[in-house]
Amino acid sequence: MVRLSTPLLAALGLVTGTAYGALDVNLDDPASIKSAAALVAEDLLTFYHGDEPGNVPGILPGPPPDGDYYWWQGGALWGTMLDYRHHTGDKSYDKTVSQALLWQVGPNEDFMPPNWTASMGNDxxxxxxxxxxxxxxxGYTDPPTDQPQWLALAQAVFNEQTHEDRRVPSGRCKWGLRWQVYPSNNGYNYINTIANACYFNIGARLARYTDNSTYADLANKTWNIISDLGYISDKWDVYDGAHLPDCTDINKAQFSYNAAMLLQGAAFLYNYTDGSQIWKDRIDNLVDRMIEIFFPNNIAYEPSCEGTKCNADMESFKGYTHRWMGSTMQLAPHTREKIYPVLKASAQAAVKQCTGGDNGRFCGFHWTTGVFDNKVGAGQQMNVLGALISLLSPDATPPLTNSTGGTSLGDVNAGSDDPLVPTFAPITGGDKAGAGILTAILIAGSLSAFAWMSLD
Known part of the structure; x- marks a missing residue:
């Protein structure tokens, strides 16, 4: 990928102010916000090396101990860059984004590349x-016709996660979506909010985009499961999840992206249902509680880890929360009066501590302190980029549908029907002969994979 230098960005009209030093932005001026966002995006992609010879396109360095990032954060990165492109009009990273997304689709065109089996969660x-x-x-540029298409890829993920192999078959947690895809993975018996919220969110968006009520019905069913299990409290706290067999040992840790994922999905269904009162009430209650829990003094904060230790995953949640609250303002305009001032104050605090790195503008994680915390990363940059572009959301073009200009081709049958646990032919005497040698090889290979496998 060719990264544009700051002087070149300035020549293109994407940067104002000084080339080096603290990030300078006027949050009352969309042009200034876009200029600052261009700088943050440029710095963000210094953490990505997948476009360099010998590296794997699409992923950030990792997983631990080889780097800080698990596979999913690559997907999150490209979502952030797509939102950046949409809100600023900057198309200079298109080649990188397309290559990254298409490289990771996997052999069944469903974002299930075999290399990540040992830590593959539904989320x-x-x-x-x-x-x-x-x-x-x-309306992002469609891939070549011989490549999988964006809509079909989203449908493939949704279809596979609808399959009974991914679901709890019976009991109090029936039809809950498991955290991990494969039975061998630690966390397979954890029914968590984020996996179910992601499914709910994709279903809500597919319903609106395709005008197919089946997606909405499945999304609504998922909301009811999350609510009935007590993952959304009477006060509209959103908890992390619980374990089988009965999902009663609720982990009451609260992370902003859980609530924000549900909020954005609810906003899509509110828009799809032409302002349904039930979805309006859910949106309004979530917004009120999210501001109270995750925005003390109107500044984004992760209460379940920030006072102690957040890992690299958690260090990226603020940006998603800003972005998804931003799109909520688009889809449910009545929320703008309440959400926008909070996001603006939070973005101001975020920008204030972007004073690190060699160029003096890399960002830290602890926004409430007002000072740079001497730790940089892709998550920190995604957070501030998300905060900036969320302020542009109310006036951005709303999400397209297939009847309002969307061009991506879908496939209602996308995805694989292959069993999650493959079956094998009976073992013969000849097969056993080489088993001792192969076992040693397989154990050596497996240890490195399971060392960084998802922890429950």
Missing amino acids: DQAFWGLSAMLATEV
């Missing part, structure tokens, strides 16, 4: 599907 797959869905909605 991980969904984050790539969410980026494909966003590409569909913003």
